[in-house]
Amino acid sequence: GESVGLHLPTLSVQEGDNSIINCAYSNSASDYFIWYKQESGKGPQFIIDIRSNMDKRQGQRVTVLLNKTVKHLSLQIAATQPGDSAVYFCAENPINAGNMLTFGGGTRLMVKP
Amino acid sequence: DAGITQSPRYKITETGRQVTLMCHQTWSHSYMFWYRQDLGHGLRLIYYSAAADITDKGEVPDGYVVSRSKTENFPLTLESATRSQTSVYFCASSEPLANEQFFGPGTRLTVL
Numbered sequence: 001g002e003s004v005g006l007h008l009p010t011l012s013v014q015e016g017d018n019s020i021i022n023c024a025y026s027n028s029a030s031d032y033f034i035w036y037k038q039e040s041g042k043g044p045q046f047i048i049d050i051r052s053n054m055d056k057r058q059g060q061r062v063t064v065l066l067n068k069t070v071k072h073l074s075l076q077i078a079a080t081q082p083g084d085s086a087v088y089f090c091a092e093n094p095i096n097a098g099n100m101l102t103f104g105g106g107t108r109l110m111v112k113p
Numbered sequence: 114d115a116g117i118t119q120s121p122r123y124k125i126t127e128t129g130r131q132v133t134l135m136c137h138q139t140w141s142h143s144y145m146f147w148y149r150q151d152l153g154h155g156l157r158l159i160y161y162s163a164a165a166d167i168t169d170k171g172e173v174p175d176g177y178v179v180s181r182s183k184t185e186n187f188p189l190t191l192e193s194a195t196r197s198q199t200s201v202y203f204c205a206s207s208e209p210l211a212n213e214q215f216f217g218p219g220t221r222l223t224v225l
Contacts, residue, residue, distance in 0.1 A: 032212050034212045034213075041218075041219075042216075042218060042219075043203050043205070043216025043217055043218055043219055044156070044203070044214075044216050045216070046212070046213040046214065046215075049212040049213075089155060089156065093212055098144075098163070098209075098210065099144045099146075099161070099163075099207055099209065099211065099214070100158060100161060100171070101158075101212070101214065103148075103155045103156040103157075104155055105155040106155050
């Protein structure tokens with residue numbers, strides 16, 4: 001079946017470096033792609049989304065890139081901080097699915113001081 | 114306090130027992146969701162609700178029952194708990210057609 005997945009289960013970066021978290025998707029009929037962050041012991045928290053007709057969107061210290069040709073989504077975090085340590089999930093909102101999101105398996109980001 | 118709350122936060126029960134997990138939100142969001150989170154599976158949608166008295170199945174609804182008599186509450190019931198339902202359960206809410214879902218803190222359920 002169609003799914004949203006992640007390339008790397010764990011990413012370790014040095015504090016201050018940039019982080020790149022990747023996600024592959026297989027459902028071309030998605031209206032939006034979304035990134036969520038989940039800190040230990042908490043529920044997921046929305047970070048940023050990107051519409052399928054865009055290829056880049058920037059937020060505060062984060063940038064999401066969408067490459068529809070290879071069905072690839074990435075989240076870039078600039079100047080990674082200890083507070084960025086968490087599990088990051090990509091999700092997609094298929095067209096005509098209303099509010100129903102499909103989540104990927106998650107990547108753990110560990111920031112070394 | 115405003116937000117979305119879940120109770121209990123931790124629950125241990127035995128196989129065959131009925132368990133109800135509560136979810137309450139104060140934003141008057143029309144949509145509410147129940148997910149389960151297991152290692153290796155990420156978040157999987159169990160049930161969702163578009164409004165009071167409107168519920169629909171998600172990806173993994175078997176063994177679960179939901180109701181939504183009031184906009185702010187969305188309880189999830191395991192009618193006869195099984196060990197495979199040991200998981201962390203998250204409730205979420207959102208506005209219609211919104212990508213941002215607001216998640217509760219989760220309930221860790223263990224079925225012995």
